[in-house]
Amino acid sequence: MRRVLPSLDYLDRGQGKAVVMIPGLEGNKEFWRNQVGAFSARYRVVASGLLKRQPSSQSSVIVHAGDVVRLLDHLSLDRVALVGQSFGGMVAQEVAIHHPDRVAALVLCNTTDRPDRGRLGMNLFTLATFAHPLVFALPRSRHKPYLRWVGKHRGFVMDPSPGNDQLAEYVVEWGLRHGLGPNLERAVAGIRARTTERLSRIRSPTLVLRGSEDWIISPRTTGRLVERISGARLAVVEGGGHCCPYTMPGETNRRIMEFLDSVRY
Numbered sequence: 216m217r218r219v220l221p222s223l224d225y226l227d228r229g230q231g232k233a234v235v236m237i238p239g240l241e242g243n244k245e246f247w248r249n250q251v252g253a254f255s256a257r258y259r260v261v262a263s264g265l266l267k268r269q270p271s272s273q274s275s276v277i278v279h280a281g282d283v284v285r286l287l288d289h290l291s292l293d294r295v296a297l298v299g300q301s302f303g304g305m306v307a308q309e310v311a312i313h314h315p316d317r318v319a320a321l322v323l324c325n326t327t328d329r330p331d332r333g334r335l336g337m338n339l340f341t342l343a344t345f346a347h348p349l350v351f352a353l354p355r356s357r358h359k360p361y362l363r364w365v366g367k368h369r370g371f372v373m374d375p376s377p378g379n380d381q382l383a384e385y386v387v388e389w390g391l392r393h394g395l396g397p398n399l400e401r402a403v404a405g406i407r408a409r410t411t412e413r414l415s416r417i418r419s420p421t422l423v424l425r426g427s428e429d430w431i432i433s434p435r436t437t438g439r440l441v442e443r444i445s446g447a448r449l450a451v452v453e454g455g456g457h458c459c460p461y462t463m464p465g466e467t468n469r470r471i472m473e474f475l476d477s478v479r480y
Contacts, residue, residue: 223282224264229255232319232480233295236262237283237303239372239458240401243389246300249464254472261290265303267397274403276302280309287317294480296320297419298471300460301372301431302401308410311417319480321421322471325429325457327436328410328443334430343370351391358387366456369430374456376428382462414443421447422474424467426455448474 226244234254238246242265254260266282268274283306287295297318299307304326311318335341343365350361362383366373372386373379391398421444425437441447450470455463 223266223286225286226251226262227259227290229257229259231258232475233259233261233290233292234475235283235287235292235295235297236260237297237299237306238263238265239301239303240398240405241386241390242267242393242397242401245389246385246458246461249461250298250468250471253464253468257472258296258475261286261292261295265306265393265397265401267393268400269396270400270403274400274407276305276404276408277309277313279306279401279404280313283307283310284314284317293317294319296322296475296478296480298322298324299326300324301326301457302405305405305408305410308414308417311419311421312410312413315416315418318419320475320478321417321419322424322474323421323440324424324460324467325426325432326440327432328414328440329408330406331433331436333433333436339368340370340430343368343373347371347373350387355387359383362386369428369456371431372457374426374428374458374462376454376456376459376462378462378464379456382458385461411439411443414440415445417444420474420478422450422471423447424450424452424459424470426452426457426459426463428455429457429459431457450474 236247244262244264247262304323366379452459
């Protein structure tokens with residue numbers, strides 16, 4: 216069932232223990248299309264979008280975390296497993312820190328606790344990353360070949376996995392669906408985010424998941440999350456990139472389900 220809470224779009228399917236999924240910077244619930252069907256056979260899955268906001272000096276990940284809590288209240292969900300991808304993982308951290316009683320389990324996918332330049336430098340990855348947005352100025356017939364080149368060099372969210380073509384379609388269709396303003400607002404919020412010194416306050420069982428080919432989130436960053444969150448587990452999706460839930464859903468889903476099955480709530 217597709218519902219709207221003010222201007223927050225979300226999908227609510229299945230029955231059982233609740234799993235709430237938060238997307239990345241582009242803010243669309245459609246990012247989770249490869250998880251909704253698989254997980255709703257065993258769980259109640261809520262795939263949420265992000266609210267559209269314009270950039271301001273008040274742009275903050277904490278504001279988006281408040282939207283998630285309001286969604287839980289709207290759906291009368293007391294405790295949930297929270298799954299966050301990239302920017303959504305930053306949002307999920309804030310929910311777990313400020314509302315520990317609401318988060319029974321936490322899955323942080325390809326995310327960080329603070330801005331990190333990763334592998335940016337004088338290399339093809341940097342060139343491909345900054346060239347990535349130019350795809351929106353190209354004719355549709357050039358989208359896939361262009362994003363294949365970006366993916367070959369792991370530019371921005373793209374990767375060299377077999378699912379790169381499907382991710383390319385998603386990026387073109389949904390990447391700017393909310394408009395430049397809301398995307399910029401989330402980017403500003405992400406740049407300002409700092410949870411590093413507060414990660415120890417997370418008490419929920421936590422899985423930190425990373426695609427091995429993700430060059431945006433470094434192994435050092437992932438290691439910092441695992442080290443600072445008490446009892447956190449690490450899962451690496453071999454061959455997956457920054458958006459491995461989309462490009463390699465089979466292996467990603469298996470890792471997340473194994474973790475959720477081990478948590479009682």
